[in-house]
Amino acid sequence: MNQAHQAEPAHGSLSHAASMRVQAQAGEYWRRLWLSDPALIAHLTEECLHRARKRLGQQGSEQEWLMRTLEEIQRRFDHALARALRWPPTVDGHALAAARAAFLLGGTPSEGDALFRTGEPAPEFQARLQALLPRSTPPEAPLSMPPAPLRFWLFKSP
DSSP: OHHHHHHSEEETTEEHHHHHHHHHHHHHHHHHTTOOOHHHHHHHHHHHHHHHHHHHTTOOOHHHHHHHHHHHHHHHHHHHHHHHTTOOTTOOHHHHHHHHHHHHHHOOTTHHHHHTOSSSOOHHHHHHHHHHSOOOOOOOOOOOOOOOOOOOSSSOOO
């Protein structure tokens, strides 16, 4: 009876074991995005698995399901990051990628949980995120330089 239960597809057309592997990998990915609250990770993972299941339907391998789940996780993370920075959800992908890199390189464990708290992000958290963003340097400004003749000391110059 126990073997029959494990052979049943748990999500879509995947076996229970494959479903558990995808859930475990998705949870690990959330932890790499600086989330630490197990309840929040479980909730977000289940939401992303559900959306991935809707996109894939009944077909798809374990790898495809994992790929769609990770895409959903990335989409949720980017949306939460944009909201914390008070950017529109449709912000330029390059700016969002820069913000994601700055957050992941300069953040500390459990800061990711703050991105998914309900309500407005704390002003201190938003200011810290803004401070992590890369700043562009001003464009080169040409300087005036008077022409100077070249004089070669090794060779005779006219």
